[in-house]
Amino acid sequence: MxxxxxxxxxxxxxxxGPSQQIIANTRVEQTNGDDISAFEDGGWAFTRVGSISEITLKSAAEDAGLTWEELERIPLGSGSETQAVLESDRADILSTSPNNAAKAVSSGEAYLVTNPQDDESSPIAxxxxxxxxxxxxxxxxxxxxxxxxxxxxxxxxxxxxxxxxxxxxxxxxxxxxxxxxxxxxxxxxxxxxxxxxxxxxxxxxxxxxxxxxxxxxxxxxxxxxxxxxxxxxxxxxxxxxxxxxxxxxxxxx
Incomplete structure (x- = not known):
């Protein structure tokens, strides 16, 4: 703080609220859909260690029964890398800002898995x-x-x-x-x-x-x-x- x-x-x-959306690479939409546990073996991207982006994604992973420390975690350094990490297929699932999420979904590179910003049952809602x-x-x-x-x-x-x-x-x-x-x-x-x-x-x-x-x-x-x-x-x-x-x-x- x-x-x-x-x-x-x-x-x-x-x-x-967290001002984060959890989006995923469209190449896994048919297999994983909105089942966060299905991403267990994929790449989990967020902006920076200790950021609200990591808090949001870690919370979602643990809610899905996964162990955060055992996942392939990819800190991007900046939300501006969202599009690049999707296009290169380095990330399967990521938490990012509304601006970056909207651009990625509009481009067709990503789809919305869940919107924690709208989930008032979330512990960080x-x-x-x-x-x-x-x-x-x-x-x-x-x-x-x-x-x-x-x-x-x-x-x-x-x-x-x-x-x-x-x-x-x-x-x-x-x-x-x-x-x-x-x-x-x-x-x-x-x-x-x-x-x-x-x-x-x-x-x-x-x-x-x-x-x-x-x-x-x-x-x-x-x-x-x-x-x-x-x-x-x-x-x-x-x-x-x-x-x-x-x-x-x-x-x-």
Whole structure:
């Protein structure tokens, strides 16, 4: 966790859930389908050791009755290698971001095995994914500006939660984003939208517990680690809802 050593102050959470899809090489679709245990002898790719990508894939493997340490694990270093590792047939199954998953599935090189982002029964379904943070010195020196930033992002999250279609969301994006993602946008939004619509901006105890459990699963923190109670402060998020004229979600105050 970035704030474990006290270097950063968590201000708000901008995305709820792992933001990962588990996809597989289309050459094994007929034989393996969505049976994760069927990939036992294949190559298991993820971005980096200790990443949410590894947490997601390891969790899925263990849920399927497999032993993670006995599998052929392939850390890619970057999600941008997703397409290359599929085209070279080095990987049979991998966990990657909605953007990379949408591109791979749209290209025909991969198919969706499961979408952990939509699986609320997953032990990491509601983990803190994109935490906006700042240094303690910055927060102390610029308290009003810090609050203004949090309020602006809470307002954006509220607009995303109220959106009724992928097109409505895309229309509000910068031109550069539209140009880069328009071709895969419907699939990208399908894979990722729950992370935005579930996020309140705040830190619930369930989200904190799942985040710590995921970090412990891949030994990013030790099994005894527990964040200090004062680390995750919802006061700025509650103030943000007041400033935009909306009721703060239950459990944040």
């Amino acid at each position: 970035t704030a474990q050593g006290g270097e950063l102050v968590p201000l708000m959470n901008m995305f709820d 509601k983990q803190l994914n994109s935490v906006l943070a700042a240094s303690p010195d910055f927060v102390t020196q610029y308290p009003e500006f810090t609050q203004d930033v949090v309020t602006a992002v809470v307002g954006e999250l509220s607009e995303l939660a109220a959106a009724t279609s992928p097109d409505e969301v895309l229309e509000g994006m910068p031109a550069e984003f539209v140009a880069a993602n328009a071709d895969n946008w419907d699939l990208l939004w399908e894979y990722s939208h729950t992370g935005f619509t579930r996020a309140t901006g705040g830190f619930s105890q369930e989200e904190i517990d799942q985040t710590v459990a995921g970090a412990q699963l891949v030994a990013v923190v030790d099994s005894s680690y527990a964040p200090p109670a004062e680390l995750f402060d919802n006061s700025r998020i509650v103030a943000a809802y007041e400033e935009i004229g909306a009721d703060a979600p239950a459990g944040l105050s």
